[in-house]
Amino acid sequence: MSGGIDGEFTAFVNERGDVLLRVAYALAGNQHGAEDLLQNALAKAYARWPRIRGDAEPYVRRILYHDQVSGWRHRSRRPEVPVAVLPERAGAGDHGHDVDLRLLLRNALLALPPRQRAVLTLRYLEDLSVEQTAELLGCRIGTVASQSSKALARLRQLVPALDGHLTEEVR
Missing domain, CATH: 1.10.1740 (Rna Polymerase Sigma Factor; Chain: A)
Structure with missing residues (x-):
């Protein structure tokens, strides 16, 4: 070169x-x-x-x-073991709830299957449309919509405190 x-x-x-x-x-x-x-x-x-x-x-x-x-x-990877209650954190400060929520979200995202995590990353972090996401992942638009819906439902299940922060969307 x-x-x-x-x-x-x-x-x-x-x-x-x-x-x-x-x-x-x-x-x-x-x-x-x-x-x-x-x-x-x-x-x-x-x-x-x-x-x-x-x-x-x-x-x-x-x-x-x-x-x-x-x-x-x-x-092959070691399975993650979810816990119902996180241990107390020292020095959380005024923004402790936000930090705890972000850590819960991070751990919940890591618990998702790779395709669901990729869909959420593309849709919400990268702010791509359903069509763009489908094209990038090489799948159908319906697959993106169903994976997104399943991933958001799983996040709500894993972290009930997120329920008010997650919105279901169709396209």
């Missing part, structure tokens, strides 16, 4: 890397997993850079979503 392509790729990573890392974090649920997920996606993108350089970000995002879902299918 020539220096020009390397420079273009480096500029892309410098410009969009932080945004892509936030998406990877939402999918992986932890910093190390997110960094690994993004690094693998960028390595795949680099190999195809001459073909994708005009439209690289959607390509990298697609890799992130597909690799995360695929990785969960093929990896």
